[in-house]
Structures are given as structure tokens and as C-alpha cells.
Amino acid sequence: MELTIAQKLDALLKLQSLDSQLDELIKIRGGLPEEVRDLEDDIAGFETRIGKFQGEIKTLEEEIERNRVAKKDAEKLITKYKDQQMNVRNNREFDAISKEIELQSLEIELVEKRGNESQFRVRGKEEEIKTTQAALNERKEDLKAKKQELDQITSESQEEEKEIIKQRDQQATTIIEPRLLNSYKKIRGNALNGLAVVMVKRGACGGCFNVVPPQRQADIKDKKKIIVCEHCGRIFADVEGVPEPALTGRGR
Ligand SMILES: [Zn+2]
Numbered sequence: 125m126e127l128t129i130a131q132k133l134d135a136l137l138k139l140q141s142l143d144s145q146l147d148e149l150i151k152i153r154g155g156l157p158e159e160v161r162d163l164e165d166d167i168a169g170f171e172t173r174i175g176k177f178q179g180e181i182k183t184l185e186e187e188i189e190r191n192r193v194a195k196k197d198a199e200k201l202i203t204k205y206k207d208q209q210m211n212v213r214n215n216r217e218f219d220a221i222s223k224e225i226e227l228q229s230l231e232i233e234l235v236e237k238r239g240n241e242s243q244f245r246v247r248g249k250e251e252e253i254k255t256t257q258a259a260l261n262e263r264k265e266d267l268k269a270k271k272q273e274l275d276q277i278t279s280e281s282q283e284e285e286k287e288i289i290k291q292r293d294q295q296a297t298t299i300i301e302p303r304l305l306n307s308y309k310k311i312r313g314n315a316l317n318g319l320a321v322v323m324v325k326r327g328a329c330g331g332c333f334n335v336v337p338p339q340r341q342a343d344i345k346d347k348k349k350i351i352v353c354e355h356c357g358r359i360f361a362d363v364e365g366v367p368e369p370a371l372t373g374r375g376r
Contacts, residue, residue, distance in 0.1 A: 127299075130347040133321075135299045136308060137361040140321035142292040147318045149281045149288070156274045163267040170260040177249045177256070184242045184249070191239040198228040198235070304350075311357055322353070324363040332356035 127135070205225045212218045296305055311320035315331065322330035324341055334355040336344070344351050344360045351360050 128347075129349060132300070132304060133347055133350065133359075133361045135295065136304065136321045136359060139292065139295045139300060139308065140312075140319065140361075142288055142295060143312065144318060145288050146285065146292065149285050152281065153274070153277050156270060156277065160267065160270050160274060163263050163270060166263045167260060167267065170256050170263065173256050174253055174260070177253045181246050181249045181253075184246045188239050188242045188246070191235040191242070194235045195232050195239070198231045202228045202232075308359070311352075311359065315356070315358065319358060321359045321361050323361055326364075329353040329356060329358065329360075330364075331358040336360075 202225050205221050205228070209218055209221050209225075212221065300308070308320045312318055317331070319331050324330065324336050324344060327338075327341070328335050332353060332355050334353065336353070340351065341363050343349075345363045347362075352358060353360065
């Protein structure tokens, strides 16, 4: 059965009201989902950073171990050379071994210095891990709180939302013809406040607040055809209250 224009406008207004209720529910949930995502990104970033520091510490510790072994080897050589010095046959041999001992002593100094540097860098990395870990823990606490808040708001509004969506889909698919529904969606998509169907309120468009001339208001109230706002393109469902008295035309 073909609907009259008045029935089509009623159906559109009902659809608009349901969509506006959904918009409101989503607004109540606000930026929480985004905040949760941001926090999760931060946490993943901090965890990656800590992992990187731990990898660097492992490399440094391997270096420290190599230096420790090198020092031990040099000390063993020095002990061995000192034993040999006891049994030298002449000064020349003694001096040659002294030189070797001196070289190994320098080697010990070098690997000790390198070892200390590595130790110092390990402590730096550990400090960075500590700072990062503190920031990570803070974000984790924030995330827990935000998630709880989101869960609560979501569960509170979920039932309501489901019911509205059901009504909305029924309204959209069974009552409103596809061509009209498409215009509605297009207008709604372009409107910042999500309003595609508005009332004329106190002589002005309920969407963009531009004045609607009295004759136009009278035509809107007649509901003989679908009239859109010439400024914003929104569909006029009706005129709220009594139309402003027309200066020309039918003299309502
Ligand atoms: Zn308008």
C-alpha cells in the first residue's frame, strides 16, 4: 500500500528519532573506546622498548663475560711467564719475558676498562627499563580503569541499543521506500548533528536555523509533498506549533 506524504513524513521522523537516540548512546560512551585503543598502543610500545633494552643488556653481559675470560687468560699467562722467569739462562731471556708480562698487564687493564664500561652501560639500560616499566604500569592501571568504565557503560546501554537498532532497522526497511531512505541517509551523513529530518521551530529550520518563509511553512504543514530546507537540504517533517501568520498566500 502506497503511503501518503504525511505518513511518509511521520515514518521519517520516527526513524530520525531512533537514529538520534542511537547517536546519543554512542555519545555517552564518548571517546572511551578510542582512549582504550590509545592506551593499548602505548602499552605495546613500552613493552617493545623494554624488550629492546633487555636484548641490549644481554649483548653487554656477553661482552662482560668475554672480557672476564680474557682477563683470566692474561692472568694465567702472567703466572706462567713469572715461573719461566725463575729459570732463565740470561738477562736477554729475562727481559723478553718481562716484556710479555708487561703486554699481558696492559691487556688486563684494557679488558678491565672495557668490562667497566659495559657494566656502566648495563646500569644505564637497567635504569631505562625501570623508568619505562613505571610508565608501563601507570598505563596498565589507566587501561584497567578505562576498560571497567567502558564495560559498565556498554552493558548499561547495550540492551537499550539493541532494542533501538531493531526498531530502527524495521522502520528503515519495511516502512520507508528505498529512494527516500537513501536521501535520508545522504542528508544525515552530511549533517554534523546527524539530523536529516527536522521540524520548523519558531519560524526557522530546526537543523540550520535559517528562517522559513510563512508560505513555505504553510506548505510544509499541508504535507502534500516532501519539502526540504533550501539552505541545508534537510527534510521538513512538520511545523511545530502554529505557523507564523503568512503575509501573502492563503492567509492562514
Ligand atoms: Zn535548514
